[in-house]
Amino acid sequence: MAGAWTGADARAGKPLARIKVIDLTLARAGPTAVRHLADWGADVIRIEPPAADAGSDPTGATRHGSDFQNLHRNKRAITLNLKSEEGLALFMKLAAEADVIVENMRSSVKARLGVDYESVRKVNPGIVYGSISGFGQDGPYATRGGVDQIAQGMGGLMSITGLPGQGPVRVGIPIADLCAGGYLAMGIMMALFDREATGQGRWVTTSLLEAMVAMLDFQGSRWTMDGTVPQQAGNDHPTGIPTGVFPTSDGNINIAASGQRLWERFAHAAGLEALIADPRFVDGKSRSANRVGLNALIAEKTRLQTSAHWVDALMEVGVPCGPINSIDQTFADPQVQHLGLSKSVTHPEIGAINIVASPLQMTGTDREIASAAPDRGQHTDDVLGALGLGADEIAGLRARNVI
Template identity: 55%
Template sequence: MTFPSASTALSRFTVLDLTRVRSGPTAVRQLADWGANVIKIEAPTDVADGEQMGGPRHGADFQNLHRNKRAMTLDLKDPKGHAVFMRLAAKADVVVENFRPDVKTKLGIDYDALRKINPRIVYASISGFGQDGPYHKRPGFDQIAQGMGGLMSITGAPGEGPMRVGIPVADLTAGLFCAMGVLTALLEREQSGQGQWVQTSLLQAQIFMLDFQAARWLMHQEVPKQAGNNHPTSIPTGVFKTSDGYINIAAAGHAIWERLARTIGAMDLLEDERYATGAKRSANRDVLNAAIEQRTVGRSSAEWVDLLNQAGVPCGPIYSVDQMFDDAQVRHLGLAQDVPNTDGRSIRVVGQPVTLSRTPSRMAARPPEVSEHTHEVLAEFGFSPEEIADLRDHKIV
């Protein structure tokens, strides 16, 4: 295989990628960026329609999701195509899919079918609501999961109704948890020699991501409410207006609260009984925030960020996306990474947020064109030139 590897960390694993749209591709991207031999399998017809919800193939979304992969086409609905896939699966390490739960069984490529020919296969499935249960046949979408998973009830300003988060957080976290499950199963396979079925869903991922907000109900029967830009339990933490914009301040704990009051020249607030304890600051949060903002509007955001950080008060600017990528620390961390393209230019995508000292990840290969590597992949899996030509003639690939 001459395809450039993104890393040596997972280079010994071959992954068959049956995913589409976002949650599945997010999972597979984690494997591809760490060097796994990822083969994206698409239908030979209507490929553009198959990715319609993820935007056009050469658009920013698709390009960011599908770097470091190869691509082939295969008609899984045709018996010959099914036979081809089974030959691939017999040698692969991982299969990842995010079809509706019944689709893979109808196609004859479910976990039970594959483990008969490859007991070591790690089979990963992402669905909207789970592989079984009363809702398992429902189509899953991120915003539906945000609503059912409780997130929209705690997002937004009080009294303004539910609010979705500005990213597809259920899709993304389901993909990340799926990748984590795959890696865990591969580690376990080193002991048992057996693969297993990894399952997650948008709903499960979203509920898990509620974290302490979910625990408040499970442990104390507290129903979290919307708090807008205020932190629900740590006060004063929130957004404060400055002379030229807004900043975030996070004054958690009494010591930091005292530092904040001194830095903004509000010693009188420290002597006010309404703010003497964390519980009292929470009960009087609105009037306290207003009192703080009376001081912060007197200086610019940059001035306050500098002064407060010097005083040991956590704070930061509130960036638009372009401003964020222009920040000195973000540039230093190298999150915006170039991928080589066919015409000598490069495209820029979001790099991995994790670094490894010996086997780092890199943007080694641009996202593949439709069927770009079909012949190459089939040949690697032992298909003869005559077999490949026959598959092409019959539009199986």
């Protein structure tokens, strides 16, 4: 299905409007990286195989479903058979004019197809080529396929998620995919910035495993510096005590009262002043050693009042706290609505839809969704026409299953 890109005007004035991106990604981590670029104005051309050669989406998403629409908004889409000589030649024409290529193929696959970094930079030395893999471009695991949950396990996250003694627990979002995509987008931006000074492109890589280990953050450095192997702490913060989930008369809330000053403020506000001088809780080390008993005493008090009561009372004295929302409650929250974290866009077939907005805000521009996720090959004729191909040439390519 051909059609002009409805988001062209919306790109104008956005920070990446002058950047052209070729998107070869599948699954989630790669498309997430590209989405960051597309949301801020990059002209993204997503390449997919012709329908006859297309497999199912690795995420299990249907094209008009919420996952696909959220992941691939603000992009154009063409079909191109990279396994054919003509398809590869067309890809190289596109690559010669591009600023960025993003892919998440295995090393052997991109080299076999001839779309790897070394091949592309022969036609475009300024290309910024971004790659995401499961475990890295080389090394003992380089040939393994990687998916989010595998990286969560290998990267240590599942060992510190969940209740003590529960056994490993995955995080409820594809956090390795999302973090790897975010890191790659940041790396691509650094390489583009460097290119302004050098004129040369770079190959920027990350992996699900690298992203997951980096995201361990202080939990990782507890091992690398202190030799401590962090364990599951459930809803309690592993080092800042008391911080965790506490019952109320109508549900549960999070309270973060770690540090001496916040602890004392909380104790006064909760009517637990006597605990301040209690030897079991007199300082952070004592509170950590007696966490279970302290949490039980706090729970006895918090369950006597509603969640709203405690949020108001603790906010008044500057102790961080908040409700524990279901997803529908999150999007109904007045602050979430004020921040505009759900954006509407119109899809030509399924109508108006709401999808999750970029988390970034920037003066002088907005984060409105420029266009819904495209249908397969929706912009093939437009993109190839811009390369100088005529209607008859395009029809011939389609007949030969090149596009």
